[in-house]
Amino acid sequence: xxxxxxxxxxxxxxxxxxxxxxxSLVIIWRAxxxxxxxxxxxxxxxxxxxxxxxxATGSFWLGLAAALVTGALVGAVVERWLIRxxxxxxxxxGMIVAIGLVMILxxxxxxxxxxxxxPMAAPFSEQPFTVGGVAVLSPYDLFILLVALGVVAALxxxxxxxxxxxxxxxxxxxxxxxxxxxxxxPRMITLGWMLSSGVAALAVLLLVPTELGLxxxxxxxxxxxxxxxxVLGGLDSPSGxxxxxxxxxxxxxxxxxxxxxxxxxxxxxxLLTVVLLVRPGGIFAAKEARTA
Amino acid sequence: xxxxTETPASTTTRTMLAVDGLTVGYAGAPVIxxxxxxxxxxxxxxxxxxxGAGKTTLLRTISGLVPPRAGRIELDGQDLSALSVExxxxxxxxxxxxxxxxxxxxxxxxxxxxxxxxxxxxRAARRDAVAEVYETFEPLARRRRSMGHQLSGxxxxxxxxARALVARPRVLLLDEPSLGLAPRVVAQLFSILRDTAGRxxxxxxxxxQNVTSALSIAxxxxxxxxxxxxxxxxxxxxxxDPALRHAYLGx
Numbered sequence: 001x002x003x004x005x006x007x008x009x010x011x012x013x014x015x016x017x018x019x020x021x022x023x024s025l026v027i028i029w030r031a032x033x034x035x036x037x038x039x040x041x042x043x044x045x046x047x048x049x050x051x052x053x054x055x056a057t058g059s060f061w062l063g064l065a066a067a068l069v070t071g072a073l074v075g076a077v078v079e080r081w082l083i084r085x086x087x088x089x090x091x092x093x094g095m096i097v098a099i100g101l102v103m104i105l106x107x108x109x110x111x112x113x114x115x116x117x118x119p120m121a122a123p124f125s126e127q128p129f130t131v132g133g134v135a136v137l138s139p140y141d142l143f144i145l146l147v148a149l150g151v152v153a154a155l156x157x158x159x160x161x162x163x164x165x166x167x168x169x170x171x172x173x174x175x176x177x178x179x180x181x182x183x184x185x186p187r188m189i190t191l192g193w194m195l196s197s198g199v200a201a202l203a204v205l206l207l208v209p210t211e212l213g214l215x216x217x218x219x220x221x222x223x224x225x226x227x228x229x230x231v232l233g234g235l236d237s238p239s240g241x242x243x244x245x246x247x248x249x250x251x252x253x254x255x256x257x258x259x260x261x262x263x264x265x266x267x268x269x270x271l272l273t274v275v276l277l278v279r280p281g282g283i284f285a286a287k288e289a290r291t292a
Numbered sequence: 293x294x295x296x297t298e299t300p301a302s303t304t305t306r307t308m309l310a311v312d313g314l315t316v317g318y319a320g321a322p323v324i325x326x327x328x329x330x331x332x333x334x335x336x337x338x339x340x341x342x343x344g345a346g347k348t349t350l351l352r353t354i355s356g357l358v359p360p361r362a363g364r365i366e367l368d369g370q371d372l373s374a375l376s377v378e379x380x381x382x383x384x385x386x387x388x389x390x391x392x393x394x395x396x397x398x399x400x401x402x403x404x405x406x407x408x409x410x411x412x413x414x415r416a417a418r419r420d421a422v423a424e425v426y427e428t429f430e431p432l433a434r435r436r437r438s439m440g441h442q443l444s445g446x447x448x449x450x451x452x453x454a455r456a457l458v459a460r461p462r463v464l465l466l467d468e469p470s471l472g473l474a475p476r477v478v479a480q481l482f483s484i485l486r487d488t489a490g491r492x493x494x495x496x497x498x499x500x501q502n503v504t505s506a507l508s509i510a511x512x513x514x515x516x517x518x519x520x521x522x523x524x525x526x527x528x529x530x531x532x533d534p535a536l537r538h539a540y541l542g543x
Contacts, residue, residue, distance in 0.1 A: 166409075169397070170398060173398075176357065180355060180357075180377060180381065181381065
């Protein structure tokens with residue numbers, strides 16, 4: 001019973017990081033109708049910058065700010081000078097270019113920094129609190145929880161409560177009509193990329209202290225899990241990403257705890273297969289609204 | 293914007309929209325070939341012609357969605373060639389594209405605010421402008437919280453028109469607003485259009501297959517045939533010319 005409670009709590013914290021990364025995939029899908037396969041590699045670049053800033057200043061918070069800013073900049077650069085040049089009639093060229101970008105970024109990082117894992121310290125203790133003799137969330141897990149909920153709330157406010165969000169939604173759904181209404185659609189798409197890769201960088205930054213350390217491939221598994229979550233929740237649904245992330249996080253935690261770590265990736269893929277068979281649009285996907 | 297001293301006592305004949313030597317082609321033979329057209333300030337001009345005559349292409353070229361091969365497009369004397377679609381909108385050019393261009397996933401209210409955003413950034417002022425539009429387009433006021441895809445065909449076209457008007461454009465390009473709508477709804481839309489043009493001095497270029505309805509509200513009719521203007525005359529004259537109707541308008 002104690003073990004179950006502990007596994008559930010760990011799964012929740014791990015799931016929130018996955019949810020945050022999945023949310024970044026949802027943002028870019030909503031802003032530009034593209035699945036960005038380079039999301040993890042781009043985020044790793046930003047986290048290396050954050051790592052350097054934290055090393056130089058000793059402050060985790062400056063590193064966090066650096067990750068957000070660099071993440072957003074990388075997103076803008078990739079959109080403006082790479083993806084915009086790719087023909088956008090079909091999704092395939094964009095995907096291939098993104099996969100190529102992953103290879104270039106990961107090789108470049110490995111060449112510059114080597115293959116070794118660089119440990120990153122969490123800003124809060126990772127020792128779990130015990131409640132009634134049962135180990136539950138650590139302070140760092142609580143921090144992740146607050147950050148994830150804060151990001152979800154802020155994004156909800158941006159998309160549904162501001163005119164910028166209105167323009168971003170319109171640009172994604174009806175680019176030509178939006179241009180005819182004076183919306184600067186290319187700018188909105190760049191902003192969507194910046195927002196998305198900023199959130200992705202944040203998710204990876206939160207993940208790294210709980211893992212082995214920072215390496216060119218630190219976020220690969222996170223991307224696979226988050227992609228599962230995005231499909232699970234529907235690429236269009238922020239709340240789907242949040243709930244899906246927690247479900248996958250807890251699934252991984254339970255399978256690892258009770259059946260062994262080797263089975264966890266298989267469990268995630270089984271879940272993905274089942275969802276694709278039963279509800280290919282995702283569990284939380286809205287009914288297809290667009291007919292024209 | 294305009295300097296009255298430049299055009300003394302000639303406000304009624306001031307050219308609002310001008311196209312000169314315009315040639316447009318996607319590939320191969322041009323869809324529009326060396327076209328010249330002038331629309332005076334405040335006029336409602338019906339752009340008529342069969343399918344494939346080049347009506348939609350002409351409108352899309354004026355609004356900037358299709359780049360021309362050659363020629364000039366001027367809005368109130370200003371050359372538009374170098375301006376993007378978004379910047380032409382900011383000069384007062386509005387287009388309602390073919391096919392009820394409502395953003396289905398946004399509400400009626402959001403669609404209207406979107407139309408007004410570039411012109412009226414302040415929230416309160418924008419709300420006033422939208423409220424004013426609701427007065428003209430009453431059926432929309434009752435559906436302000438509905439999503440675009442929940443509207444009927446007539447309501448969608450009404451919303452598309454209202455959304456174009458909320459930013460008070462100087463020139464409005466309309467592409468087949470009557471498509472698939474009941475005659476009564478078409479009459480209602482066209483009478484709103486006529487009223488607005490009469491009241492505000494809005495210049496309208498109206499591409500239509502529904503020749504009778506279009507000519508009934510237009511001052512002038514321009515008939516296109518295979519990318520060229522084959523007739524340009526007062527609306528009543530075109531409506532009364534059986535040879536022209538037979539040859540180019542199919543009835």
